[in-house]
Amino acid sequence: MARPGKIPPPEEVPMKILVPIKRVVDPYAKVRPLPDGSGIDTSGVKFEINPFDEIAVEEAVRLREKTPDIEITVVTIGSGESEEQLRKALAMGADKAILIETDQSFDSPAVAKELAELALELQPDMILMGKQATDDDCNQAGQMLAAKLDWPQATFASKVEITGSSARVTRETDTGEETLELDLPCVVTADLRLNEPRYIALPGIIKARSKPLERRTPKTSPAPKTRLLKMEAPAPRSAGKRVANVGELVTALKERGAL
Numbered sequence: 001m002a003r004p005g006k007i008p009p010p011e012e013v014p015m016k017i018l019v020p021i022k023r024v025v026d027p028y029a030k031v032r033p034l035p036d037g038s039g040i041d042t043s044g045v046k047f048e049i050n051p052f053d054e055i056a057v058e059e060a061v062r063l064r065e066k067t068p069d070i071e072i073t074v075v076t077i078g079s080g081e082s083e084e085q086l087r088k089a090l091a092m093g094a095d096k097a098i099l100i101e102t103d104q105s106f107d108s109p110a111v112a113k114e115l116a117e118l119a120l121e122l123q124p125d126m127i128l129m130g131k132q133a134t135d136d137d138c139n140q141a142g143q144m145l146a147a148k149l150d151w152p153q154a155t156f157a158s159k160v161e162i163t164g165s166s167a168r169v170t171r172e173t174d175t176g177e178e179t180l181e182l183d184l185p186c187v188v189t190a191d192l193r194l195n196e197p198r199y200i201a202l203p204g205i206i207k208a209r210s211k212p213l214e215r216r217t218p219k220t221s222p223a224p225k226t227r228l229l230k231m232e233a234p235a236p237r238s239a240g241k242r243v244a245n246v247g248e249l250v251t252a253l254k255e256r257g258a259l
Contacts, residue, residue, distance in 0.1 A: 014071040015070045015071070016070075016124040017063065017064075017070060017071070017072050018073050018074075018075065018118070018124035018126070018127045019053070019056050019057050019094065019128050019129060020115055020127070020141075021049050021050060021056075021129075021130075022053055022130075022135075023048075023049070023078050025040065025046075025134075025135060027048070029045050032233060033232055038231070039231055049088055051130070052130025052132060052191075052192070053129060053190075054089075054130075055130060055190045055195055055197060056130050056189075056190040056194075057074060057089045057094060058092065059128060059160055059195055060094070061093035061198075062195065067162065071095050071096075072094040073097070074086055074094045074096075074097045074098070075098040075099075076100065077100045077106050077111060079103055083213065086213055087208050087209070088200065090211045092198065093204070096214070097211070097213040098118070098214045098215075099214070099216070100217070101217060102217065102222075104218075106222045107222070107224040107225060107226045108138045108141045108144060109140075110220070110222035111141045111145075112140075112148055113220045114219065116145055116148040117219045119145075123185075124185060126162075126167065126184060126187075127145065128160070128188050128189075129142050129145075129187070129188075129190065130142075131191055145187055146186075149185075153182075153188070154182055154186065155171060155188075155189045156171045156173070157169045157170065157194055158177065158193045165184050166181055166183055167181070167182045167184060169181075169188055
């Protein structure tokens with residue numbers, strides 16, 4: 001009678017974290033609108049990963065440092081030039097990248113719709129993304145994405161912990177901090193105080209060159225629900241006025257109708 005062979009243990013499936021990022025104008029750069037008001041003059045301007053998205057990438061890498069069995073995928077929707085920002089995210093520690101290549105304009109609802117299609121395909125355990133982008137400051141895509149997927153969400157995260165099949169997220173509110181426990185899969189948006197992104201060392205940059213970067217076309221049509229009417233520079237500030245004492249300050253405020 002043949003002796004039964006030893007049954008191999010089931011292969012462990014790594015936890016998956018999907019980190020959407022956006023290519024934005026360097027937030028420290030001085031920008032000016034085009035003469036016709038149709039957008040920003042980007043000639044000679046440096047582009048970076050949206051700072052809040054960079055914080056999200058850093059947090060995903062830190063979570064993997066605590067729990068090595070985590071796979072990090074970064075994704076962006078944009079032109080071929082966005083590869084530079086994806087490579088930077090790979091250099092920070094992400095495992096692979098996806099470029100949804102398009103020259104079309106995606107507003108927040110369209111971004112959420114496209115990312116939802118990707119999430120249904122990849123089946124990540126967590127989507128960790130910046131709370132907003134510094135170019136349009138909408139602060140909508142994460143919430144819309146969670147609604148489309150019908151996943152629990154925690155916005156403005158200042159601390160993220162993963163325990164088994166749940167995530168404990170401390171989030172910042174107007175009245176203090178709030179701690180939520182979410183079942184996985186979930187959507188978490190990163191706030192400024194979640195962490196400080198690391199300096200990328202040369203070995204990370206070299207490794208990023210050989211990491212997989214997949215290019216694909218969008219699965220959805222953007223069909224934007226918003227449109228840009230005009231972009232213009234803010235009016236120059238009026239000159240300040242120095243006062244000698246509180247009485248003069250009160251009088252000046254009354255003259256301006258502020259009191």
